[in-house]
Amino acid sequence: MEVTRGRGYVRARHDTAGGESVGTIFIDCNYSPVRKVRYEVTPTRVGMRTDYDKLILEVHTNGSISPEEAVRVAAEILKEHIQVFIDQEEIADLETEVIDEEKERMKEILKMNVNELELTVRAANCLKAAKIEKIADLVQKTEQEMLKYRNFGRKSLAEIKDVLGKMNLRLGMKIDPVSYEILDVNKGDNEDEA
Secondary structure (H helix, E strand, O other), X not given: OOOOOOOOEEOOOOOOOOOOOOOOOOOOEEOOOEEEEEEEEEEEEEOOEEEEEEEEEEEEEOOOOOHHHHHHHHHHHHHHHHHHHHHHHHHHHHHXXXXXXXXXXXXXXXXXXXXXXXXXXXXXXXXXXXXXXXHHHHHOOOHHHHHHOOOOOHHHHHHHHHHHHHOOOOOOOOEOOOOOOEOOOOOXXXXXXX
């Protein structure tokens, strides 16, 4: 007969890789010091309010730990398992904050004047001649529309696409003119390029 230490309930092993002799009979093990638990939830009154509940726990152990200790350990185990859900909520809140900060940052960029883009003189003059003043106005234009402007060629187009790309923007975006929110976040590059 072999006696071991453990925790909780362990099912019997059927493998003999541990060096047990042939003919060994494995049995399920219950290492829990708790023998019996009974609970009762009763309505209770606090002051004038009667809509409270009272939890009564009756815990019997084998004497290796006290009932109070058994409840404390059980509560800690429950807390560890529930913590996963608490952490998920915090992660979701953090992700929402990051997304909101990114949206605000994008709105500020879209409100900026195109003069702040540090473009070459030729590209800046073409935008000025086309009366494109804000970055929001610029990103709403398609490549084909840009190439129609006088003195605006492929080199200027490549320069603008590069500068916008560094700010996670592109030509052909749909922008709400009032709130400066990007309306087509998941859309690929210009549809009419193909």
